Amino acid sequence: MPPVLHGPVLDALGRRITAGELPAGAALTLDGIGAEFGVSRTVAREAMRLLEGLGLVRSGPRVGIVVLPHDAWNVLDPKVIAWRLDGPGRASQLRSLTELRQAVEPLAAACAARGATAAVRDELVGIARQMRKLGEAGEGDGEEFLALDIRMHELLMRSSGNELFSALADVVAVVISGRTHLGLMPAYPEPVALDAHEAVASAVATGDADAAEEAMARIVREVRGALDAGAPPTR
Amino acid sequence: MPPVLHGPVLDALGRRITAGELPAGAALTLDGIGAEFGVSRTVAREAMRLLEGLGLVRSGPRVGIVVLPHDAWNVLDPKVIAWRLDGPGRASQLRSLTELRQAVEPLAAACAARGATAAVRDELVGIARQMRKLGEAGEGDGEEFLALDIRMHELLMRSSGNELFSALADVVAVVISGRTHLGLMPAYPEPVALDAHEAVASAVATGDADAAEEAMARIVREVRGALDAGAPPTR
DNA sequence: CTCGCTCATTGATAACATCATTGCGCGGTG
DNA sequence: CACCGCGCAATGATGTTATCAATGAGCGAG
Known part of the structure; x- marks a missing residue:
């Protein structure tokens, strides 16, 4: 181009x-x-x-x-989000976006559990397995772990069957990446996070929408907790 | 202009x-x-x-x-949303947006319960009271009831303290309005809807975030149910 | 079948006309 | 003398047109 x-x-x-x-x-x-x-x-x-x-x-x-x-401002536009994630308002923007994730991702996971293709269900289970392997090996803050994390969340959003959720997939990817690169990611992920990721994958694989929603809610709660601990609210 | x-x-x-x-x-x-x-x-x-x-x-x-x-497409951009709500994809767009509401509004209500100003809390209670009066008088499909409904949801979104939720307030307003003007609104609103609106208002007024979230979830579930009944899923 | 030419179409600049907005100054008035 | 209202001119966006550069898709020749 x-x-x-x-x-x-x-x-x-x-x-x-x-x-x-x-x-x-x-x-x-x-x-x-x-x-x-x-x-x-x-x-x-x-x-x-x-x-x-x-x-x-x-x-x-x-x-x-x-x-x-x-x-x-059109604060939901990807360009605006990207700019703000670079500037001085980065931490605050990350908090807002995480709150949005907290709202959207559990429901998206539930939708994915209802509508995902067989290929997606398989891939999710595989990703969760690899994440556990890497996580227990102390690679929880590495690029490889990050890529798996992003891939899993992106797959879920895009498989939700709702185009509006799909449109937020990139945003979620940026937020996850931002968390790692801000150094808010422990080298050894909380076991509860690994458990929850596995729970989401298997719930989606078996089509259990309620379980998927609940497990994803656990993930996002943990993320938010880490964020609050790392950068206390300044509002 | x-x-x-x-x-x-x-x-x-x-x-x-x-x-x-x-x-x-x-x-x-x-x-x-x-x-x-x-x-x-x-x-x-x-x-x-x-x-x-x-x-x-x-x-x-x-x-x-x-x-x-x-x-x-930037499906979250207000212009794009407005165009699509006019064209042939209207029903499908309304479904997607309602799903987004289902995700966002309960959390926004919880945030509002934590952070709303005293003036907002008062106004919410007043709106809920008026809505019940109009609803029981059989004006549930009128413009006045619609305006109150929109005002209440808009207030909650804008008082959430999250700019991303605020940005969705207009969208929610359009969706609510679209529902009425599509004729999906009963002349006598479900009593459960009136109850839930009152519950949200009083929960926010008393700062009970969990109750606000739960009551708002009831509202959106009812909305989605009505939408599915009126226009069965075609996916 | 592949290479290279061509031309339509966008990308970019410049010069110009138009028009709305605004701020300032002038004059009138209390 | 102070204050208010009115109109005018400066300013900068809006829109048009002309012109040239760059590019790449499609076509024709080898």
Whole structure:
């Protein structure tokens, strides 16, 4: 894919705004953007349109491009989420997203238990087995364990039969990855987490929706507990 | 607000794509769009960029603008949701969204019970009281009852203290409204629904998170049951 | 069958016209 | 003299058009 010119501009501005470096009410102009990034007004305009579509800015004659307050942002858009997970609000964003996971993943697991294909059920069981092996070997904070963890949650979300849950699969993947790379992951995972992952896999494999939901709720509760312990609420 | 020129173009194309009128793989050209809507290439391009940002299309030199398969769409974006709630996939979209509500609203209610302001707690109790009055008077399918219903759910989502839940408040409002206007609302609401709404309000008022969560789960279960009865699953 | 050419179509820039918004200054008034 | 309202001009977005560069899909030649 050719690196489209407005891409870097959009990215830079998006980061600045979501990081709070450009606070609500701050004003930009197309000429200013064009001059700073060395691009034409047209490119600056396209980046601005995208930002407008994300609810980050509003533009009007004479006023230029004004940054909107954060409650106007499309906080569910993957781009916005990615930007915020990079900036200073990382911990807070991780907490919000984990809360969303807490709401969605148990139900998604229940749906998957009802609708997953045989291939998916098999893969889940295999993943859970490997996770236990790695976890008991002290590789609970390694990349391989992380990949399995992500794969399992992604499989569950995408097999839920609900496109809205599927759309959240990438977000969940980023959150899981963020937790590991923030160093919140113990080298030896809590046995309760390994048990719960196995329980989810076998519940989905046998089509037991209630058990899958309950086991997944245990997983997410543990995640949230670890997060709170590592970074106490600052609200 | 001045009717920006690319707005109608974006809207029309978005509807066509989400409605399936332009299937995945269909190709457009900027000149074609410009000619059809009587706008310049620049405006057509801006509309296209927005569509690209929503994951509906991809564009490249020589290939024109190609419609992407639906699993690339930003199905959580409010614009996409609104379009799909209008088109032929309305019932299916309503089911998906209700499932999302089922996941999110109970937890949001629990959070609200922990963090809502005194003013919000009072308003919730008042709303529940009015809802019962209207419901028992046979106004359960009226606009006034609908407005109260929406207001209550919106208040809860926005008082959850989680911006991601807040962002879903509009979506929930549209879903509730859609249910009424699809004629799935009984003139006399189920007494269980009125009871549950009152239970949520009083649980939040007293700060009982568990009770709020449980009562909200009852509400959403009832909603989903009504939806399934009115439009049996076609998956 | 494969390589390479061609041309349609997007990507990007520039110059220009238009128009809404806003802030400032002018004049009138209490 | 202070204050308020009105209109005007500066500003910057919106939209159009023209032009060139880049690219890649399809086709034709070898």
